[in-house]
Amino acid sequence: MQLIWFRNDLRVHDNTALTAALEAGPTVALFLLSPTQWRAHDEAPAKTDFQLRNLQALADELRQLNIPLLVRMADSWSAAPLVLAQVCREHRLRHVHANEEYGVNEANRDRVVAEQLADQDIGFSLYLDQLLFRPGTLLTRSGSYFKVFGQFRKACLQRLRMTPPRCLPLPQPQTSMGIHSDPIPSSVAGFVTPDETLRSYWPAGEQAARQRLQLFADNHLHEYDKQRDLPAEPGTSQLSPYLTSGVLSPRQCLHAALMINQGELDSGNTGVTTWINELLWREFYKHILVAYPRVSRHRAFRPHTEAVPWRDAPEELLAWQQGRTGFPLIDAAMRQLLATGWMHNRLRMVVAMFLSKNLLIDWRQGERFFMQHLIDGDLAANNGGWQWSASTGTDAVPWFRLFNPITQSQRFDPQRRFIKHWLPELGELDRRDIHDPSPISRAICGYPAPIIDLADSRARALAAFKHLPPAASDLD
Numbered sequence: 107m108q109l110i111w112f113r114n115d116l117r118v119h120d121n122t123a124l125t126a127a128l129e130a131g132p133t134v135a136l137f138l139l140s141p142t143q144w145r146a147h148d149e150a151p152a153k154t155d156f157q158l159r160n161l162q163a164l165a166d167e168l169r170q171l172n173i174p175l176l177v178r179m180a181d182s183w184s185a186a187p188l189v190l191a192q193v194c195r196e197h198r199l200r201h202v203h204a205n206e207e208y209g210v211n212e213a214n215r216d217r218v219v220a221e222q223l224a225d226q227d228i229g230f231s232l233y234l235d236q237l238l239f240r241p242g243t244l245l246t247r248s249g250s251y252f253k254v255f256g257q258f259r260k261a262c263l264q265r266l267r268m269t270p271p272r273c274l275p276l277p278q279p280q281t282s283m284g285i286h287s288d289p290i291p292s293s294v295a296g297f298v299t300p301d302e303t304l305r306s307y308w309p310a311g312e313q314a315a316r317q318r319l320q321l322f323a324d325n326h327l328h329e330y331d332k333q334r335d336l337p338a339e340p341g342t343s344q345l346s347p348y349l350t351s352g353v354l355s356p357r358q359c360l361h362a363a364l365m366i367n368q369g370e371l372d373s374g375n376t377g378v379t380t381w382i383n384e385l386l387w388r389e390f391y392k393h394i395l396v397a398y399p400r401v402s403r404h405r406a407f408r409p410h411t412e413a414v415p416w417r418d419a420p421e422e423l424l425a426w427q428q429g430r431t432g433f434p435l436i437d438a439a440m441r442q443l444l445a446t447g448w449m450h451n452r453l454r455m456v457v458a459m460f461l462s463k464n465l466l467i468d469w470r471q472g473e474r475f476f477m478q479h480l481i482d483g484d485l486a487a488n489n490g491g492w493q494w495s496a497s498t499g500t501d502a503v504p505w506f507r508l509f510n511p512i513t514q515s516q517r518f519d520p521q522r523r524f525i526k527h528w529l530p531e532l533g534e535l536d537r538r539d540i541h542d543p544s545p546i547s548r549a550i551c552g553y554p555a556p557i558i559d560l561a562d563s564r565a566r567a568l569a570a571f572k573h574l575p576p577a578a579s580d581l582d
Contacts, residue, residue, distance in 0.1 A: 115352035152447035163311030251397035391490035447481030
C-alpha cells in the first residue's frame with residue numbers, strides 16, 4: 107500500500123505525487139498539522155484558515171476516489187519523520203509519495219524523513235509538481251543557476267517549446283479500502299479564524315480555483331498587460347492563493363493561457379504573454395531559493411547590501427503597518443492587505459519601496475509583516491519581491507530608483523476609485539487633492555500628515571546605498 111503526503115498541493119487534478127501513488131497501488135492520504143512550525147515561518151492566520159478550508163474540499167474530492175484522508179499532528183517538522191513512520195506501521199504502508207518543496211527547512215525535513223523511512227525499509231519518492239522545471243535542470247552555459255530573469259525566461263521558453271508540460275487527468279477511483287478518514291479541524295491553536303468578509307474573497311476548493319482561472323482567461327487575460335497595474339480594475343487573476351496552497355498547478359495556468367493564445371508562448375496576444383512572464387517570475391524565485399539558500403534564511407541575495415544602515419524607527423514602521431503614513435496610496439494598499447489578506451501586485455512594489463527606501467527600514471521587517479498577513483504568503487515570491495524593491499536581490503530595481511507614492515497614485519488610480527474604497531474618509535476630495543491632500547483637507551477629513559518629507563527621504567536613501575562597499579563579483 108502507498109501513502110500520498112499532501113503539503114502545498116491540495117488538489118486531485120494534475121497532482122504528480124497523487125497520480126504516481128495510485129499507479130503504484132492502493133493509496134492512503136495524509137496531511138500533517140504543524141502549528142508551531144507555521145508560526146515559526148510567520149504563516150498568516152488567513153493562509154492557515156484557507157489551507158484548512160481547502161483541506162476540507164480536498165477530503166470531499168478524495169472521498170469520490172475512495173482515498174481515505176488521515177490528519178495527524180506534527181507540531182514542528184522535526185516530529186514529521188516519526189509521525190510518518192508511525193502512520194506507515196499502523197496501516198502497513200510501504201512507500202510514501204510527496205511533491206517537492208524548496209526552502210531550506212523543507213529540504214532538511216524531507217531529507218530526515220527519507221532517512222527515517224529507509225531505516226524501516228519504507229520507500230520515499232519526491233516529484234516535480236509546483237514548478238515547470240526542477241531546479242538544477244535549467245542552467246547557464248557555464249553550468250550555474252541564472253541570476254537574471256530575462257536570461258532565465260529565455261531558457262524557459264526554449265524548453266517549453268520543445269517539451270510543453272502536460273496536465274495529468276483526474277485519477278480513477280480506487281476500490282474502497284475500509285479505512286475511515288479523519289475529521290478536518292476548522293481551526294488550529296495559535297491562529298485566529300478570519301472574519302467572514304475576508305473568507306468570502308477566497309472561496310476554497312479546486313472547483314472555485316478552476317472557475318476563477320477560466321473567468322480570468324475568458325474575460326481579462328487579453329487585456330492583462332493594460333489592466334494589471336490599475337488596482338481599481340479586476341485586471342489581475344487573483345490566483346496566487348490557489349497557486350501557493352497548490353489548489354491550482356502552474357501547468358493548469360500555463361495551459362489556460364496557451365489555449366487563449368493559440369499555443370503561442372511569447373508572441374500573439376500581449377496580455378497573455380505578459381501573464382506567462384508572471385508565471386515564470388514565480389518559477390524564477392523558486393530556483394533562486396534552491397541556488398542561494400541564504401535567501402531562505404532572510405539574508406540579502408547581494409551580500410554587500412547587508413551593510414545598508416537601516417534605521418530603527420518603530421513608530422514609522424507601525425504607521426506603515428496600520429495604514430496611517432499620510433500617503434493615500436500607501437495607506438489604501440495596507441488597508442487592503444489587512445482586510446483581505448491580499449494586495450495588488452503593483453502596490454506591493456510601491457509599499458515595499460516606501461518602507462525600504464523612503465523610511466530606510468530593513469526590508470526584512472516588511473517581508474515578515476507581509477508573511478504574517480498574506481493569504482498567498484510564499485517564501486520565494488515574497489522574499490524575491492521584497493529584495494527586488496529594496497535593491498538587495500536578484501534582478502533588483504537600481505538602488506537609485508524610488509517610486510514616488512504620489513505620482514504612482516496619480517498614474518495608476520487616476521479616477522481615485524481605489525483610494526476612495528479603502529480610505530472612505532477621503533471620499534469627498536477631488537481628483538487633484540485626494541492623491542496628496544492639503545493640510546486643510548487632512549484636518550477636515552481626520553487624515554494624518556505625511557510621516558516623512560519625500561525629497562529628504564529620497565536623499566537619505568541615495569546616500570545610504572551610494573556609500574555601500576563594492577559588490578563582490580561572485581554571488582555563491
